Amino acid sequence: MLSSNADSIFWMSRYLERSGNIARYLDVNWHMTLEASDEYDTQWEPLITTTGDIDDFASRYDEASRESAIYFLTSDEDNPNSIISCTKMLRLNAMRVRHIIPTEMWENINIFYHFIKNNVKRPKRIMNNPYDFCLEVKRYNTLIGGIAFDIMDHDEKWNFFNMGRFIERSESTTRILDVKYHVLLPSPGHVGTVLDHVQWNALLKAVDGLESFRQRYGNTSPGKVASFLLLDRLFPSSVLFCLNQAHEHLHAISNTQTWEFSNIAEKQLGQLCNSLSYCTVDDVVEQGLHEFIDDIQIRIGKLQHAITDTFFTGKPRIEKQQFWR
Amino acid sequence: MKGNYTFEDYQLQGFYDENIDSTNAPRRSAKLLSRMLETLTSEELVAIQNSADKSFFDLGITFTVYADEMGTEKIFPFDIIPRIIEAQEWERLERGLKQRIHALNLFIDDIYNDQKILDDGVVPRELVEGSPGFFKECMGIKPPQRVWCHITGTDLVRDSDGTFYVLEDNLRCPSGASYVLANRQILKRIFPQVFARSKVRNIEDYPSLLLEMLYEVAPERPGRPSVVLLTPGCFNSAYYEHVFLAQQMGIPLVEGTDLVVDEGYVYMRTTKGLERVDVIYRRINEDFLDPLVFNKDSLIGIPGVMDAYRKGNVTLVNAPGTGVADDKAIYAYVPRIIRYYLDEEPIIPNVPTYLCSEHKDLEYVLDNIGELVVKEVDGAGGYGMLIGPHSSKEMQDAFAQKIRENPRSFVAQPIVSLSRCPVIVEDGFEGRHVDFRPYILHGKEIKIMPGGLTRVALKKGSIVVNSSQGGGSKDTWVLGR
Numbered sequence: 001m002l003s004s005n006a007d008s009i010f011w012m013s014r015y016l017e018r019s020g021n022i023a024r025y026l027d028v029n030w031h032m033t034l035e036a037s038d039e040y041d042t043q044w045e046p047l048i049t050t051t052g053d054i055d056d057f058a059s060r061y062d063e064a065s066r067e068s069a070i071y072f073l074t075s076d077e078d079n080p081n082s083i084i085s086c087t088k089m090l091r092l093n094a095m096r097v098r099h100i101i102p103t104e105m106w107e108n109i110n111i112f113y114h115f116i117k118n119n120v121k122r123p124k125r126i127m128n129n130p131y132d133f134c135l136e137v138k139r140y141n142t143l144i145g146g147i148a149f150d151i152m153d154h155d156e157k158w159n160f161f162n163m164g165r166f167i168e169r170s171e172s173t174t175r176i177l178d179v180k181y182h183v184l185l186p187s188p189g190h191v192g193t194v195l196d197h198v199q200w201n202a203l204l205k206a207v208d209g210l211e212s213f214r215q216r217y218g219n220t221s222p223g224k225v226a227s228f229l230l231l232d233r234l235f236p237s238s239v240l241f242c243l244n245q246a247h248e249h250l251h252a253i254s255n256t257q258t259w260e261f262s263n264i265a266e267k268q269l270g271q272l273c274n275s276l277s278y279c280t281v282d283d284v285v286e287q288g289l290h291e292f293i294d295d296i297q298i299r300i301g302k303l304q305h306a307i308t309d310t311f312f313t314g315k316p317r318i319e320k321q322q323f324w325r
Numbered sequence: 326m327k328g329n330y331t332f333e334d335y336q337l338q339g340f341y342d343e344n345i346d347s348t349n350a351p352r353r354s355a356k357l358l359s360r361m362l363e364t365l366t367s368e369e370l371v372a373i374q375n376s377a378d379k380s381f382f383d384l385g386i387t388f389t390v391y392a393d394e395m396g397t398e399k400i401f402p403f404d405i406i407p408r409i410i411e412a413q414e415w416e417r418l419e420r421g422l423k424q425r426i427h428a429l430n431l432f433i434d435d436i437y438n439d440q441k442i443l444d445d446g447v448v449p450r451e452l453v454e455g456s457p458g459f460f461k462e463c464m465g466i467k468p469p470q471r472v473w474c475h476i477t478g479t480d481l482v483r484d485s486d487g488t489f490y491v492l493e494d495n496l497r498c499p500s501g502a503s504y505v506l507a508n509r510q511i512l513k514r515i516f517p518q519v520f521a522r523s524k525v526r527n528i529e530d531y532p533s534l535l536l537e538m539l540y541e542v543a544p545e546r547p548g549r550p551s552v553v554l555l556t557p558g559c560f561n562s563a564y565y566e567h568v569f570l571a572q573q574m575g576i577p578l579v580e581g582t583d584l585v586v587d588e589g590y591v592y593m594r595t596t597k598g599l600e601r602v603d604v605i606y607r608r609i610n611e612d613f614l615d616p617l618v619f620n621k622d623s624l625i626g627i628p629g630v631m632d633a634y635r636k637g638n639v640t641l642v643n644a645p646g647t648g649v650a651d652d653k654a655i656y657a658y659v660p661r662i663i664r665y666y667l668d669e670e671p672i673i674p675n676v677p678t679y680l681c682s683e684h685k686d687l688e689y690v691l692d693n694i695g696e697l698v699v700k701e702v703d704g705a706g707g708y709g710m711l712i713g714p715h716s717s718k719e720m721q722d723a724f725a726q727k728i729r730e731n732p733r734s735f736v737a738q739p740i741v742s743l744s745r746c747p748v749i750v751e752d753g754f755e756g757r758h759v760d761f762r763p764y765i766l767h768g769k770e771i772k773i774m775p776g777g778l779t780r781v782a783l784k785k786g787s788i789v790v791n792s793s794q795g796g797g798s799k800d801t802w803v804l805g806r
Contacts, residue, residue, distance in 0.1 A: 098385075314599075
């Protein structure tokens with residue numbers, strides 16, 4: 001397929017996923033603060049840290065109140081990672097590949113975009129109760145993802161679509177874990193307090209993982225949550241799960257086995273999956289959770305460059321042999 | 326509750342109406358439709374009209390108004406009452422269009438090769454070679470099948486006596502075919518009952534006819550030709566059409582940056598490396614095609630593509646240089662062009678045209694400017710023209726001045742009182758002026774989609790049908806026998 005089309009499908013999918021993730025975080029955070037004492041009302045700033053935009057936020061807003069945070073994350077067009085910005089980019093990328101994605105997919109992306117655009121015109125309504133708004137964002141995410149699975153050919157574009165979704169999700173899970181860990185365990189004295197439990201649950205809810213966690217891991221503990229979010233092989237938002245999926249799709253594109261590699265992107269992603277596959281939560285603790293996550297994030301960043309370079313620039317491909325030893 | 330709308334007190338006001346005859350009764354072809362419309366309550370009709378608008382909006386068949394920051398999107402207005410063309414009338418139009426396109430294609434091929442028609446003095450050489458649509462870079466090119474104007478959208482209008490005239494030939498990059506298909510698709514979706522027993526001819530296979538034609542004109546080489554559609558990008562106002570046609574034909578939609586020329590061959594950049602391209606259905610103007618040959622500042626073109634084209638390694642559709650034949654001054658010569666190449670009388674007449682480049686005509690135009698439509702020869706989209714009866718004395722004087730300064734750039738025509746067709750307005754049916762653009766494909770043979778774009782001037786009294794100036798469209802039904 002055209003390099004530029006692959007690029008657009010990939011980013012279309014990343015922006016779709018990103019909008020859903022923001023809606024999920026926002027929703028969970030909002031619910032948590034409803035039952036909160038003053039102590040919890042400070043919980044809006046970490047949320048913005050999670051999306052990686054705290055500097056931008058701090059430069060333009062006085063403080064992280066519920067109103068300012070919700071506005072920033074949903075309706076602020078100057079924030080490149082707000083829901084409105086994500087849906088704009090989602091639609092723009094979809095527009096560029098409108099001829100190869102199912103009409104139904106385009107139509108729903110278009111309706112989704114207009115829904116968001118109309119809603120952010122009245123940000124007060126979202127600030128007062130973001131629940132319905134977030135619910136719709138999540139529903140469109142599921143709907144459009146479902147159309148991709150059910151209607152789109154499972155060909156190259158489908159592989160790029162999935163690769164985008166899973167890479168975006170893996171990054172997002174690392175961020176939310178990193179930030180929440182900091183907030184949740186400011187000092188060892190906090191472990192085991194009531195506050196703790198509420199927040200751990202919120203963290204799991206934010207990645208739609210509380211139910212699955214309970215069923216398989218039982219009660220929450222920091223180590224178990226870290227293990228679940230980073231290394232679980234079955235939970236669809238765990239970092240390892242996402243990267244393994246991306247790995248499969250990456251190899252489906254070049255039609256090679258996952259134990260070999262034919263380009264730099266395959267090499268990097270294979271190494272990353274391997275190092276996570278043969279890792280336990282004790283190894284993570286030993287290295288330090290923050291350092292561990294930092295390393296993964298850097299490697300995902302490099303992977304993104306490698307993907308761009310390999311597929312989106314339209315350079316002639318390097319032959320497989322050149323990579324063998 | 327307003328009750329039903331009827332055609333009883335429909336006002337013809339002296340115009341020819343496509344669906345209603347001079348006794349205010351529906352024409353035979355429109356009887357079923359008109360009766361059906363009268364059985365619906367006004368609320369039902371408005372509801373259908375609204376759901377049409379919503380369908381266009383949801384499907385993103387829109388254009389963007391950049392006045393505000395967010396970019397307000399608007400749909401191309403669509404009126405749900407179809408315009409109907411009878412089988413017999415269509416067959417005559419079809420013959421006439423085939424004849425015209427056949428002759429025009431021979432003309433273009435002759436102009437860029439032997440120039441017999443110029444040597445024989447049938448069309449003045451200076452008119453052709455001075456035309457802004459004439460590209461000397463195209464001299465000597467012999468495209469596959471000797472086809473230049475692969476896709477034509479000819480604008481037809483009907484006068485008050487019911488005669489169809491050719492208003493202009495769009496031989497360069499005619500647009501609108503996707504709207505014809507979308508209009509039909511959406512009308513079927515929201516108003517299926519209206520099709521019952523009407524024997525409307527199917528237009529759905531236009532994309533496959535188009536693709537077949539593109540295959541036919543590919544350079545000879547084994548295997549299925551690789552065909553792409555070249556668009557200026559997703560901010561172009563016709564982008565919807567580019568997407569739609571690429572999708573329906575299942576071909577890649579490319580921008581200039583997706584293509585690269587190497588050693589006289591054109592390739593596209595794919596995730597698996599470079600892939601050869603045989604046919605480019607270009608939807609960018611020829612002046613932007615190749616910065617090495619035409620407009621040097623073009624950022625949307627492909628450097629070297631003209632060289633590849635000249636060598637016969639890629640086919641450009643439509644061929645660059647066809648604009649010479651839809652120049653509004655050359656237009657006046659088309660009846661003579663048909664007689665010259667085919668030795669036949671034109672089946673569909675031209676609107677009489679005065680060439681300001683000819684002294685006698687110029688005087689007539691200047692004396693009668695208040696009664697004429699004056700057009701710039703390379704103007705398009707309803708711009709650069711003066712409608713005499715609808716203009717002030719100052720505007721006429723200003724235009725007369727422009728004509729005197731550069732007579733070659735202007736032609737004038739008497740006002741054709743465009744036929745009308747009913748549309749739904751607030752409290753009933755009213756007539757609005759329409760034109761008609763059928764699409765003609767020229768590959769090994771000439772084929773015509775049985776239908777076309779009916780554009781309608783939705784503003785009361787207006788005769789400008791262009792979408793940029795308040796025009797809308799209708800579904801067009803060609804009836805089978």
